[in-house]
Amino acid sequence: MRKKPAPRPTDAELAILRVLWKLGASTVREVHEVLNKTRPTGYTTALKLMQIMHEKGLISRDESARAHVYRTSLPEGQTQQSLVRDLLDRAFGGSAQQLVMRALQAKKTSPEELAEIRQLIEELEAKNREDSK
Amino acid sequence: MRKKPAPRPTDAELAILRVLWKLGASTVREVHEVLNKTRPTGYTTALKLMQIMHEKGLISRDESARAHVYRTSLPEGQTQQSLVRDLLDRAFGGSAQQLVMRALQAKKTSPEELAEIRQLIEELEAKNREDSK
DNA sequence: AACTATATACGAAGATATTCGTAGTTGTCA
DNA sequence: TGACAACTACGAATATCTTCGTATATAGTT
Structure with missing residues (x-):
């Protein structure tokens, strides 16, 4: 149930x-x-x-x-996540990479924001290296 | 017209x-x-x-x-761009950074894809430095 | 020429989304 | 207490989305 x-x-x-x-x-x-x-x-x-x-x-x-x-009922982030996942499936064949590319092209992003995103990516990459040990 | x-x-x-x-x-x-x-x-x-x-x-x-x-009527990329921009406005208050964050969290992204995204960001950052000269 | 398979056009049903008017209830205050 | 303001509930009109059945036209086959 x-x-x-x-x-x-x-x-x-x-x-x-x-x-x-x-x-x-x-x-x-x-x-x-x-x-x-x-x-x-x-x-x-x-x-x-x-x-x-x-x-x-x-x-x-x-x-x-x-x-x-x-x-x-749900926090903002969780709903945003659902919406992104939904768009990902409906329009991008599930490729987060493509979606991110389009997002960065769709709107000018400030240097500070770019830096934050880069940092997140570096963290994810570090995490990958960690996991593959 | x-x-x-x-x-x-x-x-x-x-x-x-x-x-x-x-x-x-x-x-x-x-x-x-x-x-x-x-x-x-x-x-x-x-x-x-x-x-x-x-x-x-x-x-x-x-x-x-x-x-x-x-x-x-339109190429895939252009429509994807519109859809992302639309979601950006409707759910993210226009913050591409937030959307990118959610996208990367919403779906596992392969190391290769992460590298590509990082590269795009580095290019954008380089372009920013160029412009501000 | 008649038959069959495959097209398009079109109307309409059913579901969902958006809008608002109206009715009725409840709290406030002169 | 009586009038007014503010609230909820509800029905319904309108628009849009999705689905499909039926009518009709056309090309190919026997």
Whole structure:
């Protein structure tokens, strides 16, 4: 008896998740106020979406107060990981290398960020050498 | 009077694009035969999808033969780039660094691939130093 | 010429995603 | 307490995605 994995969030759902990760546990109103700035929609639209996300298990809620308080079910990094893995499979035949290449070409990356990435890679390479001993 | 950019392909559409990139220009039957192995569906499903993709501008077709021959409108790399950029914006706040990190964690990458990525990064870093002179 | 195999076109069903209006409930405050 | 503001629940309209059945056309074969 295993629990179903959370389904891939849709575009609108991901927008809400991003707000919740940023703000932490929040009410519908708080989420709506943030979203409304960049993408004007009605309050009940946000409400309905969050109710659906709750049904799907993407978010959980605390109903003890009149205004329910919602929080994400999974940490940001874990969801990002899933999304990347999904894109990897759907568009890159599973090749992380190709995806990384495209990502670095798709957007200018600051020298500091490049250095961090290089460091991560060097760590992975060191780990490989370690393992093969 | 500018042409509309090709919309983001849906899951089923991307699966078809992948076959077309792999095989090159192909008929519906050829595409369907490949897809049918991994995801059994009817022939007319593939046909309909490809007709819609043609309307959207995702693929073009040569109607001179009885069996139309379809080809992708954009090269694989360009579409991959768009998809990565899209995910970057929707889930990573535009941070390529974060996305790369997640990609490398999401999937084991071979030492050879890691080396290639490292090389790309070193090239980008060299280019940065060059530019800042 | 009739039959068969293989095409395309098209409509439509069913599922999912997104949007919002309306109804009804609850807390606040003058 | 009565009016108002804010909240949830719910139904439904609209759009999009995915699937397939049916109608029709065309090429090849006997």
